[in-house]
Amino acid sequence: MLNTAILLAASLLGLASLFYPFALPNAPQGLPTPAAHSADAPLVFIALVVLCLAAVAANLASRQMNSKVIAVLGVLTGMNAVLRAIPGPGGFSAIFLLPILCGHAYGATFGFLLGSLSLLVSALIGAGVGPWLPYQMLCAGWVGMVAGWLPRPRHPKMELALLALWGAVSGLAFGAIMNLWFWPFISPPAQHHIYWEPGLGLLDGLRRYALFYALTSLWWDAMRAAGNVLLIALFGRPLLQALRRFQRRFHFALA
Amino acid sequence: MHPLAHCLWVLAVAAIALSTRNPVYLGVVLFAVWLTYRAALKAATSSAWGSIVRLGLWIWAITIPFNAITAHVGRYELFRLPPQLPLVGGPITLEGILFGFLNGLALVLLLAAFAAFNMMVDQAQLLRLLPPAFYHAGMISSIAVTFIPVTASTFAEIKQAQTLRGHRFRGMRDLLPIMAPLLAGALERSIQLSEAMESRGYGSSVQPLSRRAELALQVLALLSLLGLTLGLFLRAYGQTSRLLGQLLAFASTAALLAVIWAQGRRVRRTHYRRWHWTGQSLVLAGCAALSLATTLSAPLWGPDALHYYPYPPGSLRPSLAWPVLLTIIPLFAPAILLRLQAGHDSGEAKTHE
Numbered sequence: 323m324l325n326t327a328i329l330l331a332a333s334l335l336g337l338a339s340l341f342y343p344f345a346l347p348n349a350p351q352g353l354p355t356p357a358a359h360s361a362d363a364p365l366v367f368i369a370l371v372v373l374c375l376a377a378v379a380a381n382l383a384s385r386q387m388n389s390k391v392i393a394v395l396g397v398l399t400g401m402n403a404v405l406r407a408i409p410g411p412g413g414f415s416a417i418f419l420l421p422i423l424c425g426h427a428y429g430a431t432f433g434f435l436l437g438s439l440s441l442l443v444s445a446l447i448g449a450g451v452g453p454w455l456p457y458q459m460l461c462a463g464w465v466g467m468v469a470g471w472l473p474r475p476r477h478p479k480m481e482l483a484l485l486a487l488w489g490a491v492s493g494l495a496f497g498a499i500m501n502l503w504f505w506p507f508i509s510p511p512a513q514h515h516i517y518w519e520p521g522l523g524l525l526d527g528l529r530r531y532a533l534f535y536a537l538t539s540l541w542w543d544a545m546r547a548a549g550n551v552l553l554i555a556l557f558g559r560p561l562l563q564a565l566r567r568f569q570r571r572f573h574f575a576l577a
Numbered sequence: 578m579h580p581l582a583h584c585l586w587v588l589a590v591a592a593i594a595l596s597t598r599n600p601v602y603l604g605v606v607l608f609a610v611w612l613t614y615r616a617a618l619k620a621a622t623s624s625a626w627g628s629i630v631r632l633g634l635w636i637w638a639i640t641i642p643f644n645a646i647t648a649h650v651g652r653y654e655l656f657r658l659p660p661q662l663p664l665v666g667g668p669i670t671l672e673g674i675l676f677g678f679l680n681g682l683a684l685v686l687l688l689a690a691f692a693a694f695n696m697m698v699d700q701a702q703l704l705r706l707l708p709p710a711f712y713h714a715g716m717i718s719s720i721a722v723t724f725i726p727v728t729a730s731t732f733a734e735i736k737q738a739q740t741l742r743g744h745r746f747r748g749m750r751d752l753l754p755i756m757a758p759l760l761a762g763a764l765e766r767s768i769q770l771s772e773a774m775e776s777r778g779y780g781s782s783v784q785p786l787s788r789r790a791e792l793a794l795q796v797l798a799l800l801s802l803l804g805l806t807l808g809l810f811l812r813a814y815g816q817t818s819r820l821l822g823q824l825l826a827f828a829s830t831a832a833l834l835a836v837i838w839a840q841g842r843r844v845r846r847t848h849y850r851r852w853h854w855t856g857q858s859l860v861l862a863g864c865a866a867l868s869l870a871t872t873l874s875a876p877l878w879g880p881d882a883l884h885y886y887p888y889p890p891g892s893l894r895p896s897l898a899w900p901v902l903l904t905i906i907p908l909f910a911p912a913i914l915l916r917l918q919a920g921h922d923s924g925e926a927k928t929h930e
Binding site: 324325327328331332334335338339342365370373374376377379380381382387388389390392393394395396397398399400401403404407435439440442443446447450451452453504506507508509530533534537538552553556557560561564565568572 | 592596643647681687703710714716720723724728749753756757759764766767771775792796806810813836837
């Protein structure tokens with residue numbers, strides 16, 4: 323219960339720090355020299371995202387993280403990292419299939435950990451460590467977490483449709499949020515007061531971001547969303563059955 | 578060399594890339610990163626610098642037009658887009674294009690710095706840098722890293738077996754006969770793993786905590802997360818409570834770090850192999866720390882030291898401040914150290930012959 327609350331609060335803080343660059347132009351600035359203190363803002367908000375992940379990771383209660391949960395999470399994380407390394411069409415990789423299915427079958431916390439840790443692991447083995455990694459971990463964690471919150475309809479086809487829908491939505495949203503890590507480079511704080519108008523800070527920033535997103539990243543994200551839907555439609559049913567059968571046999575739970 | 582020294586170095590480069598758009602500084606630091614990358618390149622691994630350059634061209638293909646069509650300020654007007662177009666209409670200026678290029682340059686610098694970092698540091702060893710508070714997460718990650726080769730070879734085996742049985746792989750749909758056994762095998766393996774962990778006394782390295790103490794830690798973590806969020810909101814949007822927000826954010830961060838520290842204190846870890854702070858690591862760490870400290874304290878020693886602003890009333894010509902040398906020159910340290918080491922090693926090899 324308390325663990326879920328911590329996960330939620332960390333997600334809230336994560337969301338707030340992701341939107342932090344849009345809040346910046348709202349700060350009072352002595353025109354025409356742009357505020358010097360805003361220069362280190364990107365560093366601050368990467369640090370905040372890291373802090374969110376740290377808060378979740380440090381508060382995993384020992385009583386829940388028994389050897390069963392650790393073993394299942396570890397092995398599935400490894401499998402997910404392998405799935406990510408298999409190239410698909412258009413830069414698509416099957417990284418979200420397992421977090422969505424496992425999050426739905428085993429719960430939100432399990433999904434969060436599987437999503438975020440498999441990105442950490444695949445970055446470690448693939449030399450992909452960089453400032454984008456905390457964002458990737460947080461966003462992939464959310465993909466698995468929300469899959470755990472989705473309702474569980476009786477009819478299996480309904481359930482599969484729901485998961486496929488979430489696969490499509492999360493494929494698009496993942497791209498939109500991931501682009502935020504380099505947004506301070508595309509639209510640096512030093513330049514903000516050019517378009518700055520009183521009261522327009524957040525909205526204007528979001529509008530400019532929407533334009534940027536539509537111009538550059540929408541196409542790739544649409545590919546990813548379509549890939550997620552396809553994978554869940556093709557493999558969702560048998561894999562979900564296998565996961566549930568395994569849980570009944572092995573008796574483990576992560577609240 | 579100690580991986581923490583490399584971490585400090587890449588942090589120092591990232592701080593420069595994030596805090597200045599001065600073309601001279603960015604260019605010189607990029608040169609330092611390139612030298613480091615060249616020096617760290619081992620004989621076996623092929624250079625990926627070409628792919629960084631290609632990625633850089635992509636980045637510029639995005640940042641330059643985007644900045645040009647959204648920033649319509651400047652003295653040197655090249656041409657005009659019809660003003661009826663929402664957001665993008667208006668004059669296209671030389672300054673806008675230049676600033677777009679510099680935005681891309683900073684991003685390229687960041688990517689190149691992390692490429693050099695990944696080249697210098699053994700990736701799996703980075704897991705050992707994880708603080709003890711993240712015991713469980715670290716455990717899961719090390720299991721995953723260990724199981725990746727097994728899973729990859731199982732993937733190949735299953736594929737071979739299915740091909741022998743007459744299965745043909747043409748499209749995505751045909752992957753199910755691989756996916757299902759792969760997942761089943763992984764779950765099967767986790768049962769064995771958990772039994773092995775139990776039999777070796779897993780979990781005994783974490784000191785048990787009373788229910789009340791655990792509850793207190795979790796409640797404190799929850800409150801500080803909420804406090805930090807609230808503090809950020811007050812700082813960004815509050816008109817009069819900006820200072821209060823800042824204080825709240827700082828206090829909450831301190832509380833959160835204390836929780837993480839307290840959780841980490843419960844974990845006992847043994848180290849068979851330790852990294853040593855050798856002389857070279859200390860030199861590298863010192864240089865990186867000097868650079869980082871100078872960058873972060875830049876506003877103190879002159880408001881415009883790192884600042885570059887081509888739009889009016891600024892000037893296209895970048896200004897140069899001497900204290901910036903303190904941030905840039907130390908960043909050449911890993912390139913020089915690696916060269917020295919390589920020269921030393923080859924000299925040694927020759928004497929052995």
